[in-house]
Amino acid sequence: MERITTIAALRSSLAVARRGGKRIALVPTMGALHEGHLSLVDAARQRADLVVMSVFVNSLQFGLQEDWGTYPRPREHDAALAAGRGVDLLFAPEDEEMYRGDTGVRVMPGRMATVWEGAIRPGHFEGVLTVVAKLFHLVGPSVAWFGQKDIQQVIMIRAMVHDLNMPVEIGVAPIVRDQDGLALSSRNAYLSAEQRAAATAIPRALG
Ligand code: PAF
Numbered sequence: 001m002e003r004i005t006t007i008a009a010l011r012s013s014l015a016v017a018r019r020g021g022k023r024i025a026l027v028p029t030m031g032a033l034h035e036g037h038l039s040l041v042d043a044a045r046q047r048a049d050l051v052v053m054s055v056f057v058n059s060l061q062f063g064l065q066e067d068w069g070t071y072p073r074p075r076e077h078d079a080a081l082a083a084g085r086g087v088d089l090l091f092a093p094e095d096e097e098m099y100r101g102d103t104g105v106r107v108m109p110g111r112m113a114t115v116w117e118g119a120i121r122p123g124h125f126e127g128v129l130t131v132v133a134k135l136f137h138l139v140g141p142s143v144a145w146f147g148q149k150d151i152q153q154v155i156m157i158r159a160m161v162h163d164l165n166m167p168v169e170i171g172v173a174p175i176v177r178d179q180d181g182l183a184l185s186s187r188n189a190y191l192s193a194e195q196r197a198a199a200t201a202i203p204r205a206l207g
Contacts, residue, residue: 001082001083005097017049022048025048027040032078035176047143061128106126112125113126133160154172
């Protein structure tokens, strides 16, 4: 697996792949990988010659009081998991690399960003759509894969691709759950035993 941290190196590596006519799939993540992310790699692998995974904790989608600074960044462990699952190219830039000289141009989400998660996280989906648009421009995938767990995110990315005529297919992989029914999430690590037990009410209620 090739590990890349700069935009310049990413572009030159992918230019070679594109010249060779390879079909590129992208799995965008914020790292702290778990089986949910790795199932996206499996799905991506099925219809692509080259699987690119991005690991980037995108400051733009975190509110001021949120956990951008403390979000887990187990870089070597993530790289080992990605390589073990068959990722061909791991793009893991730092914030400075992605937003150097940023002047504040953003992708504005529509009305959908005002409900559900968007209602309690103002600016979150603007940050998500902006970084996903950047990743699409940088990687140029034929298909990009996202988890059904973040269904509002999926709906909004699909809307962006439609409204802005982006030439990328959006693949959606099913939720992967732990033995107690809780959907796998990097942030589950924040839950106390008591909170975790309480959270299992969600899959039971949906069940
Ligand atoms: O779902 C996530 O992990 C993030 O929102 C994404 C799509 C990688 C954008 O930062």
